[in-house]
Amino acid sequence: MIAVEEAVARIVAALKPLESERIPLESAAGRVLAADAHAKADQPSFAVSVMDGYAVRSADRGARRVIGSAPAGHPFAGALGPGDAVRLFTGSVVPDGADAVLAQEDARRDGDHVHFTEIPSPGKFIRPRGLDFQAGSLLVAQGRCLTPRDLALLAAGDLPEVSVRRKPVIAFAATGDELSRPGQPRKPGGIVASSVYGLDSMIRQWGCAPKDLGILPDRPEAIAALAKVECDLLVTMGGASVGEHDLVQAALGPQGFALDFWKIAMRPGKPLIFGHLGATPLLGLPGNPVSSMVCALLFLRPAVSAMLGLSSRTLPLRKARLRGSLAANDGRQDYLRAACEERDGDLWARPFAAQDSSMLKIFAQADALIVRRPHAPLLEEGAAVEILPLE
Amino acid sequence: MIAVEEAVARIVAALKPLESERIPLESAAGRVLAADAHAKADQPSFAVSVMDGYAVRSADRGARRVIGSAPAGHPFAGALGPGDAVRLFTGSVVPDGADAVLAQEDARRDGDHVHFTEIPSPGKFIRPRGLDFQAGSLLVAQGRCLTPRDLALLAAGDLPEVSVRRKPVIAFAATGDELSRPGQPRKPGGIVASSVYGLDSMIRQWGCAPKDLGILPDRPEAIAALAKVECDLLVTMGGASVGEHDLVQAALGPQGFALDFWKIAMRPGKPLIFGHLGATPLLGLPGNPVSSMVCALLFLRPAVSAMLGLSSRTLPLRKARLRGSLAANDGRQDYLRAACEERDGDLWARPFAAQDSSMLKIFAQADALIVRRPHAPLLEEGAAVEILPLE
Numbered sequence: 149m150i151a152v153e154e155a156v157a158r159i160v161a162a163l164k165p166l167e168s169e170r171i172p173l174e175s176a177a178g179r180v181l182a183a184d185a186h187a188k189a190d191q192p193s194f195a196v197s198v199m200d201g202y203a204v205r206s207a208d209r210g211a212r213r214v215i216g217s218a219p220a221g222h223p224f225a226g227a228l229g230p231g232d233a234v235r236l237f238t239g240s241v242v243p244d245g246a247d248a249v250l251a252q253e254d255a256r257r258d259g260d261h262v263h264f265t266e267i268p269s270p271g272k273f274i275r276p277r278g279l280d281f282q283a284g285s286l287l288v289a290q291g292r293c294l295t296p297r298d299l300a301l302l303a304a305g306d307l308p309e310v311s312v313r314r315k316p317v318i319a320f321a322a323t324g325d326e327l328s329r330p331g332q333p334r335k336p337g338g339i340v341a342s343s344v345y346g347l348d349s350m351i352r353q354w355g356c357a358p359k360d361l362g363i364l365p366d367r368p369e370a371i372a373a374l375a376k377v378e379c380d381l382l383v384t385m386g387g388a389s390v391g392e393h394d395l396v397q398a399a400l401g402p403q404g405f406a407l408d409f410w411k412i413a414m415r416p417g418k419p420l421i422f423g424h425l426g427a428t429p430l431l432g433l434p435g436n437p438v439s440s441m442v443c444a445l446l447f448l449r450p451a452v453s454a455m456l457g458l459s460s461r462t463l464p465l466r467k468a469r470l471r472g473s474l475a476a477n478d479g480r481q482d483y484l485r486a487a488c489e490e491r492d493g494d495l496w497a498r499p500f501a502a503q504d505s506s507m508l509k510i511f512a513q514a515d516a517l518i519v520r521r522p523h524a525p526l527l528e529e530g531a532a533v534e535i536l537p538l539e
Numbered sequence: 540m541i542a543v544e545e546a547v548a549r550i551v552a553a554l555k556p557l558e559s560e561r562i563p564l565e566s567a568a569g570r571v572l573a574a575d576a577h578a579k580a581d582q583p584s585f586a587v588s589v590m591d592g593y594a595v596r597s598a599d600r601g602a603r604r605v606i607g608s609a610p611a612g613h614p615f616a617g618a619l620g621p622g623d624a625v626r627l628f629t630g631s632v633v634p635d636g637a638d639a640v641l642a643q644e645d646a647r648r649d650g651d652h653v654h655f656t657e658i659p660s661p662g663k664f665i666r667p668r669g670l671d672f673q674a675g676s677l678l679v680a681q682g683r684c685l686t687p688r689d690l691a692l693l694a695a696g697d698l699p700e701v702s703v704r705r706k707p708v709i710a711f712a713a714t715g716d717e718l719s720r721p722g723q724p725r726k727p728g729g730i731v732a733s734s735v736y737g738l739d740s741m742i743r744q745w746g747c748a749p750k751d752l753g754i755l756p757d758r759p760e761a762i763a764a765l766a767k768v769e770c771d772l773l774v775t776m777g778g779a780s781v782g783e784h785d786l787v788q789a790a791l792g793p794q795g796f797a798l799d800f801w802k803i804a805m806r807p808g809k810p811l812i813f814g815h816l817g818a819t820p821l822l823g824l825p826g827n828p829v830s831s832m833v834c835a836l837l838f839l840r841p842a843v844s845a846m847l848g849l850s851s852r853t854l855p856l857r858k859a860r861l862r863g864s865l866a867a868n869d870g871r872q873d874y875l876r877a878a879c880e881e882r883d884g885d886l887w888a889r890p891f892a893a894q895d896s897s898m899l900k901i902f903a904q905a906d907a908l909i910v911r912r913p914h915a916p917l918l919e920e921g922a923a924v925e926i927l928p929l930e
Binding site: 193511 | 565569583589611613666679686690691699715716717718720721722723726727730734735739740757832858881895897902903905930
């Protein structure tokens with residue numbers, strides 16, 4: 149048995165960022181930038197009025213002669229001479245010769261002339277060219293998963309397309325004669341395949357393309373056929389433990405499966421496999437649905453991050469205080485389903501009383517997993533604990 | 540001018556949850572459940588072995604006779620009599636007559652017989668029927684945005700379909716003669732429309748269907764045509780402020796636009812409009828990209844939550860400590876772009892030095908918005924602040 153951290157490190161070390169592709173900006177949210185994105189133009193690309201008012205020369209005094217009007221998108225063609233003013237609006241280009249804007253609240257219009265109650269200072273109500281960023285400057289660094297705000301920034305930088313990592317294709321199959329789909333007749337002694345639904349949507353959420361291979365029976369030839377699947381990573385669920393009906397390793401050995409490791413010192417989820425089937429990395433998750441999804445969070449997600457070249461790959465552990473108490477831990481790393489609440493600025497995590505690895509309902513209700521290191525000592529109410537927040 | 544909280548309350552009060560639709564479970568992630576989902580079956584639906592081993596009668600002693608084998612998905616047809624054992628595997632149905640499982644590690648097989656080093660206690664290594672949940676029990680309550688874990692739970696409850704809220708169709712248009720798309724030739728004095736890209740992906744992220752109406756020129760007839768758009772909510776960007784070229788209200792008045800309110804005591808984003816264009820709610824966001832997206836977070840998101848019937852509608856404010864200092868605030872509620880870092884279990888928020896509402900780059904880089912209430916006092920380093928985390 150190896151430690152969780154070593155297993156993650158070995159999986160991540162075995163994977164490389166996928167190739168990049170250029171896509172239109174409008175479909176880039178949630179994709180991972182494959183190359184630094186630099187601005188094509190200054191933002192703003194000219195000095196802009198931030199008020200409705202009048203462009204003036206700050207050195208002038210007294211009433212000004214209004215020589216024109218320049219709404220946003222309709223710049224004034226000429227330049228201001230001494231004593232001139234040009235009517236402007238929020239977003240208007242500040243015309244040549246002007247170095248200040250006076251707000252319309254401080255102006256009194258009188259035919260062709262305008263009087264001000266305020267004396268302008270240079271730069272007043274003007275947003276200088278390039279205030280936000282300048283042409284050539286770095287807008288978003290490679291390795292970032294693009295947010296809606298990033299998309300707006302890249303648009304402002306005049307970038308209609310971006311280079312992102314191709315979506316990893318993650319093929320997955322559940323194995324087990326006992327499995328059927330929800331709503332279908334159950335086999336005798338059968339159960340509904342549930343974790344495939346969780347895994348499919350996690351894979352999408354993490355920016356990958358899922359390929360659902362369905363439910364495979366416990367027959368070597370069915371499992372051996374996985375060797376023909378085209379994908380970037382192959383995931384099996386079930387069949388990874390020690391029993392006689394645990395066929396994944398046995399069936400895939402003749403297909404060229406090279407084992408890297410299996411069995412992790414953790415709970416839930418001990419029987420995890422990682423290796424390569426030909427050139428394709430293969431992650432064998434436990435068949436138990438809770439174990440399967442916890443292991444997907446702990447091992448598949450970092451694998452996906454490595455293939456996407458994500459700059460931040462660590463799982464976001466947070467600190468919390470323990471509600472209740474916890475017995476001393478044995479040699480396996482525990483992930484306890486817990487409900488969280490904020491109180492008085494502190495985050496409190498309460499582990500559910502029963503933690504049987506089959507219990508999906510408390511997994512769905514959990515806000516976080518409390519991480520208990522191997523041989524962690526007994527903890528009392530209020531003790532500091534590490535948690536892995538769930539969405 | 541009205542307060543942010545009043546504006547949100549008035550928007551939310553004007554909107555009702557949309558009708559529901561039934562969809563397959565596999566496409567339900569991120570959708571909002573429209574009716575409580577109850578289990579169709581017990582989970583597990585029979586007593587299950589949690590180990591590879593042997594089903595036995597706990598009252599028996601000594602060697603047992605192995606009368607059969609029952610892999611997962613292949614239940615034993617008969618029942619155990621005195622002295623009998625049945626070979627089981629993880630996930631196997633526990634046969635009639637058996638009340639305990641002994642692990643194979645503690646068993647020695649000898650032909651048809653098996654000897655144990657352990658004395659079984661009733662229920663040992665058996666997961667009882669209905670441990671996770673029972674048929675008819677509530678699995679997921681209406682109003683919840685479904686997670687991957689929820690989908691697995693609903694599958695285990697034998698629910699191939701769920702009832703969810705229809706996706707709200709959010710139509711949006713940017714207004715302004717000065718606007719063009721990234722990569723297209725700029726107009727003289729023109730700027731790139733950027734917030735539409737942010738808004739489009741926010742709308743998708745929040746579980747809605749965006750309808751991009753493009754960029755509208757500053758002409759009343761172009762804006763008046765919005766009255767013909769079919770959608771659940773109409774969003775305009777720009778044209779909501781006080782200048783002569785602010786046409787939205789003027790152009791839509793003759794189309795039956797009924798104003799609820801406009802102008803919010805906040806920064807960035809004062810010129811916000813809410814009302815109804817015929818039967819369609821209309822939210823007019825400011826034209827400034829940062830203001831526009833901050834207002835989308837503060838006002839459009841709760842509107843969407845109300846249309847989706849989401850059970851948790853409040854924005855998730857968190858507490859943090861201030862890095863740097865902040866001057867006393869005036870009568871407007873401020874939303875300051877800030878970078879956050881965790882240190883020693885505390886979350887620290889550092890506002891960016893320049894907060895000009897045009898600055899998209901620091902908005903993209905921000906981890907949170909620091910919320911400054913109207914007339915908030917001067918704050919020194921380390922003071923407690925409220926933050927609105929950004930994704």
